[in-house]
Amino acid sequence: MQIQLLQFICATLFAFSNAEVFFKEQFLDGDAWRSRWVNSEHKSDYGEFKLTAGSFYGDAEKDKGLQTSQDARFYAASARFEPFSNEGKPLVIQFTVKHEQKIDCGGGYVKVFPADLEQTQMHGESQYYVMFGPDICGYSTKKVHVIFNYKGKNHLIKKEIKCKDDELTHLYTLILNSDQTYEVKIDNEQVESGSLEEDWDFLPAKKIKDPEAKKPEDWDDRAKIDDETDSKPEDWDQPENIPDPDAKKPEDWDEEMDGEWEPAVIPNPDYKGEWKPKQIENPNYKGTWVHPEIDNPEYSPDAQIYKFDNIGVIGLDLWQVKSGTIFDNFLITDDVKEAEEFGNETWGATKAPEKKMKEEQEEAKRKEDEEKNKEQNTEADDEEGEGDDEDDDEEEEDAPEEDADDDEALPKDEL
Numbered sequence: 001m002q003i004q005l006l007q008f009i010c011a012t013l014f015a016f017s018n019a020e021v022f023f024k025e026q027f028l029d030g031d032a033w034r035s036r037w038v039n040s041e042h043k044s045d046y047g048e049f050k051l052t053a054g055s056f057y058g059d060a061e062k063d064k065g066l067q068t069s070q071d072a073r074f075y076a077a078s079a080r081f082e083p084f085s086n087e088g089k090p091l092v093i094q095f096t097v098k099h100e101q102k103i104d105c106g107g108g109y110v111k112v113f114p115a116d117l118e119q120t121q122m123h124g125e126s127q128y129y130v131m132f133g134p135d136i137c138g139y140s141t142k143k144v145h146v147i148f149n150y151k152g153k154n155h156l157i158k159k160e161i162k163c164k165d166d167e168l169t170h171l172y173t174l175i176l177n178s179d180q181t182y183e184v185k186i187d188n189e190q191v192e193s194g195s196l197e198e199d200w201d202f203l204p205a206k207k208i209k210d211p212e213a214k215k216p217e218d219w220d221d222r223a224k225i226d227d228e229t230d231s232k233p234e235d236w237d238q239p240e241n242i243p244d245p246d247a248k249k250p251e252d253w254d255e256e257m258d259g260e261w262e263p264a265v266i267p268n269p270d271y272k273g274e275w276k277p278k279q280i281e282n283p284n285y286k287g288t289w290v291h292p293e294i295d296n297p298e299y300s301p302d303a304q305i306y307k308f309d310n311i312g313v314i315g316l317d318l319w320q321v322k323s324g325t326i327f328d329n330f331l332i333t334d335d336v337k338e339a340e341e342f343g344n345e346t347w348g349a350t351k352a353p354e355k356k357m358k359e360e361q362e363e364a365k366r367k368e369d370e371e372k373n374k375e376q377n378t379e380a381d382d383e384e385g386e387g388d389d390e391d392d393d394e395e396e397e398d399a400p401e402e403d404a405d406d407d408e409a410l411p412k413d414e415l
Contacts, residue, residue, distance in 0.1 A: 017222045019335035023081040023314060025345070026329055027051055027064050037066070038119040040317075047323065048072030049316075054100045054326050056358040063169070064122060065096070065328025067108075075094040076122050081332070083115035091176040092339045094313075094331040096347050098169040108163075108325055109133025111146050112332070115312025122315055126138070127152070129308045134163030134173045144184060144191075146174065148200065150305060155200045161192045168355060171329070173345040175336055177354055180306050187351075188343050196305045207293040215291075217401030230277040238272060241265040243327035268361025307367025338363050 027033050029064040033051060040046060047070040057063035068075055097108040113122075114129040131147040131154070144161040147154050161184055164170040172184035182199075196202060247263035255261065316327060329346040334337055 015281050019333070019338055020084075021331065021335070021338065022311070023079070023330060023332040024342075025079060025331075026062070027066070028061065033066070037077050037079045040078070041120045041124040042076065042123040043074065045073070047075045047320070049075065049077055052326070054098060054324075055146065055363055056100065056354060058169075058352065058354035058357070062346065063326075063350055063354065065098075065326040066316070067326045068323040069303050070320055070369070071222045071323050073323065074124070074317075076311040076315070076317050078113070078117070078119045078122055078313050078317075079330075080115075080119065080230070080313050083310050083312035085307065086176070086178070086311065087304075087307045087333065088178050089334040090178065091130075091306075091308070091311075092172065092173065092331070092333045092334055092336055094173040094329070094333075094339045094343060095133070095327060096171050096329040097134060098167070098326040098328075099165070099324070100167050101138050101322050102167050102327065103165075103320070103325060104322050105137040106318065106320030106322065106325065107133070107135050108327075108389050109135060110327075111315045111317050112211075112308075112311060113315060114308075114310045116310065117196070117313045117315075119313065119315075122317060124317060125267065126317070128315075129153075129311060130174070130176075134170075134389075135174050136163065136165055138187055141145055144183070144186070146184060148176075148196070148305075150189075150200075150202045155202055158199055159192060159194070159263060168349060168358065169347060171324070171343045173339055175339075176306050178306060180303065188340055188348070202305050203300070204298045205296055206299050207294045209291045210294045213292045215289045219289050220282060221288055223285050224279040225282045226277040227279075227280045232275045234278075236272055236275050238269045238270045239268055242268045255398070381401070 003096040021252060025033075025036070029106040031034050031051065039049075047068055049066040050069045051064055052064040052066065052067050055067070066077070069361050092390060093110065093112060095110055108131050109131055111128040112132075113126065113128045117126060129149050131145050133145060134143070134144050136142050142163055142165050144163045146157040150153070171185075173183075173188070175185070177183075180196045182193065182196060183190055223256060242265060244266045249261045249263075253261050283343075311332075314330060314332065329342070331339055332340050346406065
């Protein structure tokens with residue numbers, strides 16, 4: 001028992017000692033990020049990234065990241081790291097995304113490329129290993145992309161994984177294991193998992209329908225059949241509509257001018273619809289015929305679908321209609337625990353104060369709008385009141401001087 005415990009401890013320590021972080025980017029050194037990130041020159045009108053924590057944040061310095069700054073633009077920038085292979089170990093890709101502009105249509109994903117990528121020529125058709133992260137466009141597209149390149153072809157996951165579509169920062173994590181399984185996390189909570197072979201169409205199907213098999217001609221798959229002894233009643237056939245017996249030709253109806261008068265039609269209460277014989281159990285029913293399957297001769301298992309030999313570049317290659325997304329806290333490692341802890345130390349530490357700051361800003365804006373509305377209503381009432389006073393003054397000026405006229409009409413002894 002003690003020997004087994006010692007072996008477990010040694011194995012655990014060995015695993016931790018071999019854990020490696022291949023890339024980490026938090027943008028904590030100001031403009032020095034420009035020396036690590038390369039803008040593509042494939043097009044002349046790529047959008048510009050800027051370093052900022054945005055309009056609300058949990059920590060003014062720690063929450064600084066690359067923000068898209070121009071509307072309706074493609075963006076293309078990448079960073080290089082020491083090349084490695086994920087053979088025999090996990091590959092963990094993690095980063096944070098904040099769509100503080102309330103994105104309507106645009107990408108929030110990253111791409112991981114082979115080390116031989118020419119960064120200044122990176123573009124939408126550049127071959128990548130992995131594409132992962134949120135993508136939003138209107139109400140119909142709000143998903144997390146998980147795309148792997150296998151033998152030169154990009155394969156999309158067959159499952160639908162919903163992404164976050166609010167304005168707060170969220171943590172996205174992809175774990176690709178050497179046993180051909182995967183896991184997707186959002187905010188350090190699992191939202192999807194499974195196997196590569198089942199959830200992508202990397203390989204042909206293991207089984208196919210036997211091309212030699214055919215349903216026997218005498219196979220009866222009708223569970224119910226018509227009762228041959230049943231017959232249609234003699235009075236069944238009735239018209240669907242009949243002339244209205246209460247209709248009368250108008251007295252002023254002129255057949256020469258109006259044509260032949262016909263009464264309106266009404267639904268026939270005796271109409272029974274199309275007659276069908278009653279159904280009975282089919283004594284020859286054999287059930288649903290199932291096409292036999294055979295092993296697919298084109299199928300060949302591959303235990304290395306997960307493996308990428310020359311990982312060396314991470315990039316942001318995306319389109320945005322409305323700019324404002326902030327990317328931060330990039331991490332590529334072979335240690336799942338390290339990624340979880342890093343996520344808690346970064347996103348986990350600033351998510352609550354970020355939300356609080358946003359709510360305070362929204363409350364302040366709400367109060368400001370209320371005050372503006374009150375001021376506008378007060379000004380409108382004052383203007384209406386001034387208009388009433390002017391009308392009263394005009395009426396007084398136009399009124400006749402009745403007292404003076406009355407004095408002149410009185411006799412002198414009454415003055």
